[in-house]
Amino acid sequence: MDLVFTNIVNGLMLGALYAIVSVGLTLVFGIVKVINFAHGEFLMVSMFLVYLVTTFFGVHPYFSLILVLPAAFVMGMLVQRLLIEPLQNSDEHIMIFATVGLSIALINLMLLIFGPDILNTPSSGLRQPVNIGSGMFLTGQLNILICAIAVVGGIHLFLTRTQLGRSIRATGQNRSAAQLMGINVSWIYMVTFGIGAACVGLAAVLIAPLYPTSPEVGQYFVLLSFVVVVMGGLGSITGALVASMIIGLVDAFAGFYLGANVKDLVVFGIFLLVLIFRPQGLFGGARNLSHVS
Amino acid sequence: MPSQKQTTRAPALLRALGVDNSADMRGTLYVLLLLAALLLTPIVVGDDFVYHVFITICLFAGLATAWNIVGGFAGQLSLGHAMYYGIGAYTGMILVNAGITPWIGMFVGAAVSAVVGVLIAYPCFRLKGPFYALASIAFLEVFHVLAIELKWLTGGATGKMVPLQVGWEWMIFRERLPSLIIVFGMLCFTLVVAQVIRHRRLGFYLIATRERESAARAAGIPTVRVRIYAAAISAALVSILGTFHAMYLTFIEPDAAFNLVFSIQIVLFALVGGIGTVFGPLLGAILLVPITEISRGLLGASALGLHGFVYGVILMLVVVFMPDGIVRVLPQRLRAAMDPEEFDDTRGEALDDEAMGEMHPESVKTGERPPVGREVLRVDHLVKNFGGLAVTQDVSLTLREGEVLGIIGPNGAGKTTLFNMLSGFLAADGGSVAVMDANGNVHQPQTPADFVGLGVGRTFQIVQPFASMTVEENIMVGAFHRHPGVDAARAAAREIAEELGMARYLHEEARNLPIGGLKRLEVARVMAMRPRILLLDEVMAGINPSDLLEAIRLIKAIRDTGVSIIAIEHVMRAVMDLSDRVVVINSGAVIAEGDPETVVRDEAVIEAYLGKEHGNA
Amino acid sequence: MLKLNDVMAGYGSTTILHGVSLEVNAGEIVTIVGGNGAGKTTTLRVISSLIRARSGQVQFEGRDITGMKAHKVVEAGITMVPEARQLFPEMTVLENLQMGSFTRHARAHYKEKLDEVVGLFPRVAERFSQQAQSLSGGEQQMVAIARGMMACPRLMLFDEPSLGLAPIVVKQVFDVVRAIAAGGTTVLIVEQNVYQTLKIADRGYVIENGEIVMGGEAEQLIGDDHVRKAYLGI
Structure with missing residues (x-):
C-alpha cells in the first residue's frame, strides 16, 4: 500500500511537470492550428536562459522569471510572425517542416554555443525533500504542481472572462468570422503564440533548478507533451491537465514496476492507441476531427 | 490538336519506365549523365574521402527517393522512416553474426520492414499531416526502445559489430569502390522503382488519393490498399539501404539506427529536391550531402552542432522561400527533364471562362434516344439521422434504364446526403439501396467500391479535382477503372476529353481551370469509368445561363448512350428540360414525384421550394 | 457610399472577378444576382478585404479602402x-x-445596440446563454445578423442569408433585412433567392462570369427577359 501511495505522489508530480510544459502547446494548437514541433526547444532555450541569468546574477532561479517570461513571449511572437504567418496558406506538411527545422536549428545552435555538456542550474533549496507518509517529493516539484493548476485555471479565466481572451477563442473557432468582427487575427495569433511560449518560459523557470539543462532536454519533454496534448484532446487545456496526470501516474507505476525503458514503451503504446482509436482525445466529443478524414 | 508526343515513340523498355516522348528521352539523358557522374567522379579522383562523400550521397538519395513514395506520392509525412533503416541494419547485422550473408539478410530485412510498414500503415492511414507524423515518430521511439531492451537479439544499448570477414560475400571491403558500386546499384534500383510507380496506375492512384480521398474512392480506387502497397515498398527499399549501411559502417547502435534526426534528414533531402517528384530527392542529396560532409570533415568536432544548425536553417528557408523544392525553380528545360510528368505542357496560367467557352463540344453527337428500359436502381424506405436530426426520412425511389430522374428541393433538404447513400459514402440507418447489374441480377452494394463495381458513378457538388494533376491525368484516374494499363487509360481519357470538348486542355493542371471547367472535368472523370448509372450533383451550377443549352445537350447525349441518370439540380430550366421524372425532397422526405410539368404545379412544392410568387408569376 | 471600380480578384491562379464596377448609395438595398461561381460572394469578400483585389479600387464614403486589412474595414463601418x-x-x-x-x-x-437587437430578435434573447452550435439553422442565422448589427455598421453586406433555411424562416430573414435598411443602414445583399430579393431591393446588378452584365432598378430587372429566364426559371 505504501508503494502505491509513493507512486501516486510521484505520478502526480510528474503529471504536473508534463502539464506545465504542455499547456502552451495545446493553446497554440487550439487557436493557431499549428502543431509546434519546436515547442520543446522553446523550453530548452528558456532553461538555458534561466541558467545564465541565475549564475550570472547569482540570484534565486525564480527571480529569472522577470527576464525569461518576456523573452519567451517575444520569442513566440517572432516565430509566429516570421515563420508561421508566411506559411499560413501553405500545405500542412510545409508547416510541419518549418517547425521541425526550427527545432533542429535551435538544438544545434545551443550545441554550438554551449557544447554537449550538461549544465546545472543552482537548486537554491528547491531540491529540499518533503515527506508525507511513505511519499516523498521536492519543494520545487510541489511548486510545479501548484503553478500547473494555477496556470490552467488562469488561462481558462483569461480566455472566458476578458475581451482579449474571448477574441482569441473567437479567432480559434472561426478565423474569417473573427476578421469580420474587426479582430486583427494576425495580431491575435502572435499574442497566442507569445502566451504559449511564455507558459513554457514559466515551465523552464520551475524545471531548471530540478533537472539538468542540455540541448536535448526539449526533445525529452516534447514527445511527452505531444502524448498529453493528443490524449487530452487537441486544444483543450483542462483536457491536457487531466491527461498529464494520467500519463504521470502511468509513468510512475510503469517506471517502478517495469523499468525506465519499458515505461517509454507503455507511454508510446498508449499514445498510439489514442491517436488511432480516439484521435479527438479521451474526453473530447466527436468534434474537432479536422485532422482525420 | 494532336500532340507532338505521339510522333517520337520511345523504345519499349524506356516506355515501360514512363519515358514516352522526346522531352522525356532528353530528361532520361540528363538523369543518366547525373548518375554516371555520381559513379565516375570518385573513381577518377580516387580519394578515400571523396569516395565516402559519394557513397553517402547515394545512400541518402536512395533513402529520400524511397521515402518519397510514401511521403511524396501518397502524401503521408512519415518522420519515422529511420525505423525501416534500423530494421534493415539490425536484421543484416544479426544475420551476419549468425553466418548468413547480407545479400540474403537485406531481403529478410526488407520483408520484415514491409510487414512492419503494412502493420503501421493499416491503422494509421486515416491520420493526416501532423498526426501521421506524430504517429510515425512514436513508432520510431517504440523501435528505439525495443532495440535497447531486446539485448539477447540486438546487443542492447552498446550496439552490434560485424565479425571480421571481408569480401563481396559479406559486403565488407577494405577499399571503398565496391561499396560505392553496391550503393549506386541500390540507388538506381530505387529510382527505377519510384519511376515505374509514378508512371503506372499505382502512382496515379496514390496521388489521386493524396489530393482528394473522397473523389478517389468515387473513382473506385481502393484507397487503403494503395497506401499499404506504397508503405510496404517504401519500407522495403529503405531497409535494403539500411542493411548496406550497417555493413559499410561495420557497427550499429540503437541511438544511431533509430534516430529521429536521421529520419528528418531523409525528409530534408526530398523536400529540398522536390517532394513528390521522382528525381527531386536525388537532386537534394547531391546538393546537400557534400556541404555537410565536407564541413564535418574540415571542422570536425570543433564545430559540434554546426551541420545540424545548417540543416535546420536550410529546412526553414526552403519551406518559406521555395516550398516546392529545387526541381520547381530549375530552368524550364532542366525542370522538364527532372520532372517530366508533372511538367507536361502546363502553361502555368489560369484559364478564364472565355477560354473555357471554346471548350464547348462543337458537335455533341445526339443519336436516337433508346427507349426507357427496366429498373436499374431501387431505393426503399431509406432513413438517415445525424445526431437526432432526421436528414433522410423514408425516401423511396426507382430509376429505369436510360431515364433521367431529376431531384430538386431546397438547400439542406438532404439531397446530397441521399446521393452519399446511393454511392456508398454513407451507410443508411434504415432501408435499402438495390442496384441491378448488367444481367439484371439484384445487388445490395455497401462501399463506394461496391457501387463503382456495379457501374454507379457520381460527381460531387463541390468539385473535387486532383488539383496537381493535369486534365488528362484526372480523367485517366477514372479510366483506370476499366483499363489497368497506362496507355489504354490514356487513350480512353483522350477519347472522353474529345467527346466533352476538353481535348485542347489535356495537359493543363486542374488547378488552373475555372469553375465551369472543373464541373466538366468532374463529368469527364466519371464518364471515363463508363458508368451505367450516373449520379450528377449540381453539375449545372456555375455554368453561364447562356451556355446552359450546350450542357443540357451534353447530358442528353450521355443519356442517349443508354446511361441512366439521377441529377440533383437547382437550375429549373435544366430540370424541366432534362428530367423524365422529378422527385421533390424537402426536410429529408419526398413531398412530390411525377413528370416535371405536374410537379412544378404542385401546391406543396411551390410552398416549400419555389416560393409562392414563383407560382403566381 | 460604396463604389467598386473595375475590380479584378480571384483565388490562387484562378481569376473570378474580371473587372467589376458597381455603386451603392446611402440608404439603399442593392442586390447582386448571378449563378453559383459567377463571383457574387467573391465581390463581397473583396469589399470586406477577406481577399485582396488584384487591381481596381474599392471606395467607401470617399475613402479608398482597397487592400485595407479586414479588421480595419470593419472599423471603417462595413460589416459582412x-x-x-x-x-x-x-x-x-x-x-x-x-x-x-x-x-x-x-x-x-x-448597451443600446443590444437593446435594439433584443427588440428585433426576441428569440435570440431567450437563447443568450446557449452555445451557438446548439441552435437551429434559422436561429443561427438570426444570431449572425444580430452579431453583424452589433458592430454598428453603416453598410451591411449579406451573403446568401436564406441559404438552407425553411421557407417560413426565409421570409423572416427578408423582413429583418428590410427592417435593418429602414433603420438607416445601407444593405448590399447577395442571394440565390432572386425573386424575393429583388422584391425588397431598390436596385440590382446581374453578374455573370465575374463581370457585371446588367444593372438597374429592381422592378425593371424582374421584368427583364434575360433575368426571368436565367434566374427566375420562368
Missing part, C-alpha cells in the same frame, strides 16, 4: 454577415454578440 452563418460555435449566443461589438466605436454603443 457571411454565408452559412459562421458563428463561433463553442461560444454562447451572448458571447457571439459581444464579439460582434468588438471595435472601439461599437463597444461604446454596446
Whole structure:
C-alpha cells in the first residue's frame, strides 16, 4: 500500500511537470492550428536562459522569471510572425517542416554555443525533500504542481472572462468570422503564440533548478507533451491537465514496476492507441476531427 | 490538336519506365549523365574521402527517393522512416553474426520492414499531416526502445559489430569502390522503382488519393490498399539501404539506427529536391550531402552542432522561400527533364471562362434516344439521422434504364446526403439501396467500391479535382477503372476529353481551370469509368445561363448512350428540360414525384421550394 | 457610399472577378444576382478585404479602402454577415454578440445596440446563454445578423442569408433585412433567392462570369427577359 501511495505522489508530480510544459502547446494548437514541433526547444532555450541569468546574477532561479517570461513571449511572437504567418496558406506538411527545422536549428545552435555538456542550474533549496507518509517529493516539484493548476485555471479565466481572451477563442473557432468582427487575427495569433511560449518560459523557470539543462532536454519533454496534448484532446487545456496526470501516474507505476525503458514503451503504446482509436482525445466529443478524414 | 508526343515513340523498355516522348528521352539523358557522374567522379579522383562523400550521397538519395513514395506520392509525412533503416541494419547485422550473408539478410530485412510498414500503415492511414507524423515518430521511439531492451537479439544499448570477414560475400571491403558500386546499384534500383510507380496506375492512384480521398474512392480506387502497397515498398527499399549501411559502417547502435534526426534528414533531402517528384530527392542529396560532409570533415568536432544548425536553417528557408523544392525553380528545360510528368505542357496560367467557352463540344453527337428500359436502381424506405436530426426520412425511389430522374428541393433538404447513400459514402440507418447489374441480377452494394463495381458513378457538388494533376491525368484516374494499363487509360481519357470538348486542355493542371471547367472535368472523370448509372450533383451550377443549352445537350447525349441518370439540380430550366421524372425532397422526405410539368404545379412544392410568387408569376 | 471600380480578384491562379464596377448609395438595398461561381460572394469578400483585389479600387464614403486589412474595414463601418452563418460555435449566443461589438466605436454603443437587437430578435434573447452550435439553422442565422448589427455598421453586406433555411424562416430573414435598411443602414445583399430579393431591393446588378452584365432598378430587372429566364426559371 505504501508503494502505491509513493507512486501516486510521484505520478502526480510528474503529471504536473508534463502539464506545465504542455499547456502552451495545446493553446497554440487550439487557436493557431499549428502543431509546434519546436515547442520543446522553446523550453530548452528558456532553461538555458534561466541558467545564465541565475549564475550570472547569482540570484534565486525564480527571480529569472522577470527576464525569461518576456523573452519567451517575444520569442513566440517572432516565430509566429516570421515563420508561421508566411506559411499560413501553405500545405500542412510545409508547416510541419518549418517547425521541425526550427527545432533542429535551435538544438544545434545551443550545441554550438554551449557544447554537449550538461549544465546545472543552482537548486537554491528547491531540491529540499518533503515527506508525507511513505511519499516523498521536492519543494520545487510541489511548486510545479501548484503553478500547473494555477496556470490552467488562469488561462481558462483569461480566455472566458476578458475581451482579449474571448477574441482569441473567437479567432480559434472561426478565423474569417473573427476578421469580420474587426479582430486583427494576425495580431491575435502572435499574442497566442507569445502566451504559449511564455507558459513554457514559466515551465523552464520551475524545471531548471530540478533537472539538468542540455540541448536535448526539449526533445525529452516534447514527445511527452505531444502524448498529453493528443490524449487530452487537441486544444483543450483542462483536457491536457487531466491527461498529464494520467500519463504521470502511468509513468510512475510503469517506471517502478517495469523499468525506465519499458515505461517509454507503455507511454508510446498508449499514445498510439489514442491517436488511432480516439484521435479527438479521451474526453473530447466527436468534434474537432479536422485532422482525420 | 494532336500532340507532338505521339510522333517520337520511345523504345519499349524506356516506355515501360514512363519515358514516352522526346522531352522525356532528353530528361532520361540528363538523369543518366547525373548518375554516371555520381559513379565516375570518385573513381577518377580516387580519394578515400571523396569516395565516402559519394557513397553517402547515394545512400541518402536512395533513402529520400524511397521515402518519397510514401511521403511524396501518397502524401503521408512519415518522420519515422529511420525505423525501416534500423530494421534493415539490425536484421543484416544479426544475420551476419549468425553466418548468413547480407545479400540474403537485406531481403529478410526488407520483408520484415514491409510487414512492419503494412502493420503501421493499416491503422494509421486515416491520420493526416501532423498526426501521421506524430504517429510515425512514436513508432520510431517504440523501435528505439525495443532495440535497447531486446539485448539477447540486438546487443542492447552498446550496439552490434560485424565479425571480421571481408569480401563481396559479406559486403565488407577494405577499399571503398565496391561499396560505392553496391550503393549506386541500390540507388538506381530505387529510382527505377519510384519511376515505374509514378508512371503506372499505382502512382496515379496514390496521388489521386493524396489530393482528394473522397473523389478517389468515387473513382473506385481502393484507397487503403494503395497506401499499404506504397508503405510496404517504401519500407522495403529503405531497409535494403539500411542493411548496406550497417555493413559499410561495420557497427550499429540503437541511438544511431533509430534516430529521429536521421529520419528528418531523409525528409530534408526530398523536400529540398522536390517532394513528390521522382528525381527531386536525388537532386537534394547531391546538393546537400557534400556541404555537410565536407564541413564535418574540415571542422570536425570543433564545430559540434554546426551541420545540424545548417540543416535546420536550410529546412526553414526552403519551406518559406521555395516550398516546392529545387526541381520547381530549375530552368524550364532542366525542370522538364527532372520532372517530366508533372511538367507536361502546363502553361502555368489560369484559364478564364472565355477560354473555357471554346471548350464547348462543337458537335455533341445526339443519336436516337433508346427507349426507357427496366429498373436499374431501387431505393426503399431509406432513413438517415445525424445526431437526432432526421436528414433522410423514408425516401423511396426507382430509376429505369436510360431515364433521367431529376431531384430538386431546397438547400439542406438532404439531397446530397441521399446521393452519399446511393454511392456508398454513407451507410443508411434504415432501408435499402438495390442496384441491378448488367444481367439484371439484384445487388445490395455497401462501399463506394461496391457501387463503382456495379457501374454507379457520381460527381460531387463541390468539385473535387486532383488539383496537381493535369486534365488528362484526372480523367485517366477514372479510366483506370476499366483499363489497368497506362496507355489504354490514356487513350480512353483522350477519347472522353474529345467527346466533352476538353481535348485542347489535356495537359493543363486542374488547378488552373475555372469553375465551369472543373464541373466538366468532374463529368469527364466519371464518364471515363463508363458508368451505367450516373449520379450528377449540381453539375449545372456555375455554368453561364447562356451556355446552359450546350450542357443540357451534353447530358442528353450521355443519356442517349443508354446511361441512366439521377441529377440533383437547382437550375429549373435544366430540370424541366432534362428530367423524365422529378422527385421533390424537402426536410429529408419526398413531398412530390411525377413528370416535371405536374410537379412544378404542385401546391406543396411551390410552398416549400419555389416560393409562392414563383407560382403566381 | 460604396463604389467598386473595375475590380479584378480571384483565388490562387484562378481569376473570378474580371473587372467589376458597381455603386451603392446611402440608404439603399442593392442586390447582386448571378449563378453559383459567377463571383457574387467573391465581390463581397473583396469589399470586406477577406481577399485582396488584384487591381481596381474599392471606395467607401470617399475613402479608398482597397487592400485595407479586414479588421480595419470593419472599423471603417462595413460589416459582412457571411454565408452559412459562421458563428463561433463553442461560444454562447451572448458571447457571439459581444464579439460582434468588438471595435472601439461599437463597444461604446454596446448597451443600446443590444437593446435594439433584443427588440428585433426576441428569440435570440431567450437563447443568450446557449452555445451557438446548439441552435437551429434559422436561429443561427438570426444570431449572425444580430452579431453583424452589433458592430454598428453603416453598410451591411449579406451573403446568401436564406441559404438552407425553411421557407417560413426565409421570409423572416427578408423582413429583418428590410427592417435593418429602414433603420438607416445601407444593405448590399447577395442571394440565390432572386425573386424575393429583388422584391425588397431598390436596385440590382446581374453578374455573370465575374463581370457585371446588367444593372438597374429592381422592378425593371424582374421584368427583364434575360433575368426571368436565367434566374427566375420562368
